[in-house]
Amino acid sequence: MRPLARLLLLAAVLAAALLAAIRLGAVPLSLRQVVDGLRGTADPTTVAIVRRLRLPRAVLAAMVGGSLAASGATFQALLRNPLAEPYILGISGGAAVGAVFAIALAGAAASGGIVAASALAGALLAVVLVFRLAAVAGRALDTRILLLAGVVAGAFFNACILLALTFADADAFRSAVFWMMGSFSSASWRSIGLLGGAMVPALAVLMALSRPLNLLAVGEETAAYLGTRVERTKLLAYGTASLLTAGAVAVSGVIGFVGLVVPHVVRMLWGADHRFLLPASVLLGASFAVLADTLARTAVAPTELPVGVVTAFVGVPFFVYLLRRRTA
Amino acid sequence: MKGWRCRGVSFRYPEGAGLAVDSVSLDVPAGACTAVLGPNGSGKSTLLRLLLGTLTPAAGEVELDGRPVARWERPEIARAVGVVPQGEEAAFPMSVRELVAMGRYPHLGPWRREGDADRRAVDQAMRRCDVLALAHRPISTLSGGERQRARVARALAQEPAALALDEPTAALDVSHEMAIFELLRELGRGGTTVLLVTHNLNLAARYADRLVLLDRGAVAAAGAPAEVLTRETVERVYGWPVRIGRHEGPGPDEGAPQVIPLAGEACAQMAPAREEPNAA
Numbered sequence: 001m002r003p004l005a006r007l008l009l010l011a012a013v014l015a016a017a018l019l020a021a022i023r024l025g026a027v028p029l030s031l032r033q034v035v036d037g038l039r040g041t042a043d044p045t046t047v048a049i050v051r052r053l054r055l056p057r058a059v060l061a062a063m064v065g066g067s068l069a070a071s072g073a074t075f076q077a078l079l080r081n082p083l084a085e086p087y088i089l090g091i092s093g094g095a096a097v098g099a100v101f102a103i104a105l106a107g108a109a110a111s112g113g114i115v116a117a118s119a120l121a122g123a124l125l126a127v128v129l130v131f132r133l134a135a136v137a138g139r140a141l142d143t144r145i146l147l148l149a150g151v152v153a154g155a156f157f158n159a160c161i162l163l164a165l166t167f168a169d170a171d172a173f174r175s176a177v178f179w180m181m182g183s184f185s186s187a188s189w190r191s192i193g194l195l196g197g198a199m200v201p202a203l204a205v206l207m208a209l210s211r212p213l214n215l216l217a218v219g220e221e222t223a224a225y226l227g228t229r230v231e232r233t234k235l236l237a238y239g240t241a242s243l244l245t246a247g248a249v250a251v252s253g254v255i256g257f258v259g260l261v262v263p264h265v266v267r268m269l270w271g272a273d274h275r276f277l278l279p280a281s282v283l284l285g286a287s288f289a290v291l292a293d294t295l296a297r298t299a300v301a302p303t304e305l306p307v308g309v310v311t312a313f314v315g316v317p318f319f320v321y322l323l324r325r326r327t328a
Numbered sequence: 329m330k331g332w333r334c335r336g337v338s339f340r341y342p343e344g345a346g347l348a349v350d351s352v353s354l355d356v357p358a359g360a361c362t363a364v365l366g367p368n369g370s371g372k373s374t375l376l377r378l379l380l381g382t383l384t385p386a387a388g389e390v391e392l393d394g395r396p397v398a399r400w401e402r403p404e405i406a407r408a409v410g411v412v413p414q415g416e417e418a419a420f421p422m423s424v425r426e427l428v429a430m431g432r433y434p435h436l437g438p439w440r441r442e443g444d445a446d447r448r449a450v451d452q453a454m455r456r457c458d459v460l461a462l463a464h465r466p467i468s469t470l471s472g473g474e475r476q477r478a479r480v481a482r483a484l485a486q487e488p489a490a491l492a493l494d495e496p497t498a499a500l501d502v503s504h505e506m507a508i509f510e511l512l513r514e515l516g517r518g519g520t521t522v523l524l525v526t527h528n529l530n531l532a533a534r535y536a537d538r539l540v541l542l543d544r545g546a547v548a549a550a551g552a553p554a555e556v557l558t559r560e561t562v563e564r565v566y567g568w569p570v571r572i573g574r575h576e577g578p579g580p581d582e583g584a585p586q587v588i589p590l591a592g593e594a595c596a597q598m599a600p601a602r603e604e605p606n607a608a
Contacts, residue, residue, distance in 0.1 A: 076419070076420075077419070077420075080419035081419065082419065082420070208438045208439070209438070210438070211433050211436070211437075211438055212438075214430065214433075215430060215433065217418060217419045217420055217422075218416055218418045218419075218422075218427070218430070219413075219416035219417070219418075221382065221413050221416070222411075222413055222416045224382050224402060225380065225382070225406060225409075225410075225411035225413060226406050226430055226431070226433050226434055226482075226486075227402050227403035227404075227405075227406030227407070227433055227434035228402060228433075229401075229402050230402075267420055267421070271421075271422075271423075271426070272420040272421065272422055272426075273426065
């Protein structure tokens with residue numbers, strides 16, 4: 001199969017996942033009702049369910065899944081480490097500190113917007129802090145030191161969160177923990193617009209970096225000899241992937257596993273060329289997040305499972321299967 | 329392409345004790361093979377990086393093709409000089425063809441797709457290095473010799489006017505080592521400028537037009553093989569007694585100087601071995 005055909009296939013999978021997400025729920029909808037709901041010609045309840053509840057939630061899940069997968073693929077190449085994922089450099093920790101402090105200070109009544117803004121601020125602060133920690137060690141950005149700085153900063157943020165939770169009341173504690181488990185339930189067109197505004201330019205930058213990222217995965221010295229401006233590429237890749245993760249965490253909390261596993265699945269199936277790996281990861285990550293969220297909403301309704309539980313429960317066995325199949 | 333010209337170049341690593349490269353002046357003429365020799369830690373690889381612009385000298389100047397190396401953009405220098413660095417390990421699995429095709433990146437930039445000319449260059453490079461049959465094998469399954477040939481193929485796919493290789497035959501057996509040196513000779517005859525860092529004095533003496541012998545970051549001797557590989561010079565630089573013979577042939581290398589390290593009683597007569605330099 002040619003790369004373009006594979007991408008079209010993945011896009012079709014994503015479309016099917018989005019459709020399933022809109023159809024399934026407390027009130028199951030037929031295809032007809034979905035179409036009418038989207039066009040606004042169905043009864044007001046159906047229109048509201050489709051346009052105000054399920055569509056924004058499914059679209060946000062797709063965007064977050066795609067962002068995390070692209071960010072994970074980039075960090076894996078940049079850090080030359082298969083264990084790298086979007087949260088490895090402390091961004092999720094910084095975001096969680098922001099969110100938890102907002103919740104602890106404003107109480108359980110803190111509005112979603114304030115928590116998201118505070119999480120975004122925490123995430124961006126973490127990005128800058130980790131970069132400063134790594135950059136003081138030398139003039140050139142050493143990705144091994146970047147990794148260490150990120151892990152250390154993450155540990156520090158975790159301590160801050162525990163400290164804040166210790167003094168939080170029961171309601172704040174509960175909403176903080178829910179935030180950290182991650183969810184798409186607060187999806188709105190505004191959060192979609194915010195994440196989209198970061199996602200479109202970020203993905204364009206990463207696509208432009210795909211050949212340099214291929215080279216970085218081989219080695220920095222080799223990359224330089226094959227025409228890459230290594231320091232500029234590392235800086236751009238770090239900043240862009242971090243921005244994507246920060247945006248995703250701010251609107252949905254910490255959703256694990258998508259950013260780690262999806263790029264590996266694409267690599268195992270179709271190879272490690274970032275020109276294909278990045279768009280394929282975006283599409284597959286988006287489909288995966290949409291389906292996981294649909295399952296999280298519907299599996300034990302009316303209780304909603306944390307979506308991170310579903311991504312791990314579905315993702316781990318599939319990943320293990322791929323690993324075994326490859327080594328067999 | 330006019331080759332390299334370097335005048336009074338010095339370099340010190342931030343964590344290093346002394347100068348890794350100490351006011352080196354040398355010329356790497358175009359269309360010839362120049363081999364850089366020297367003991368471990370004598371600054372060979374550092375000098376190579378200075379010539380290739382991945383390290384910036386603390387003093388002195390390096391020119392490539394009549395222009396300071398610092399003024400070359402990375403993509404520009406990658407179209408002119410193919411490099412086989414000492415070692416590298418891909419973080420993710422990749423096929424031989426994918427690795428060799430990376431040699432086209434400097435010509436393609438971020439967006440342009442591989443065209444027919446690019447595919448031809450990749451195929452031809454793989455054929456010359458005898459890795460065409462391995463095209464779809466993952467790099468991780470190759471032997472040391474095959475992997476090295478794939479990396480030379482990647483440098484050839486760049487279609488460069490000059491080729492720089494850092495110990496390309498370290499850890500290769502005799503036939504693979506000879507195959508690489510034969511390839512270098514053939515490239516040299518085709519007009520490619522070859523700059524080679526190696527520990528193999530005898531093959532360098534046979535295949536290189538010019539030798540540069542480094543000692544503790546400085547040039548100990550430079551010139552034709554017979555001028556550089558004299559008993560006094562080699563013993564002084566390497567701190568080991570040697571005899572200089574001649575290659576007996578048959579073949580094109582008949583008469584090339586060959587260094588034969590001595591042992592046993594001949595060793596006992598010499599002064600104690602000099603201390604190791606610390607510079608990496």
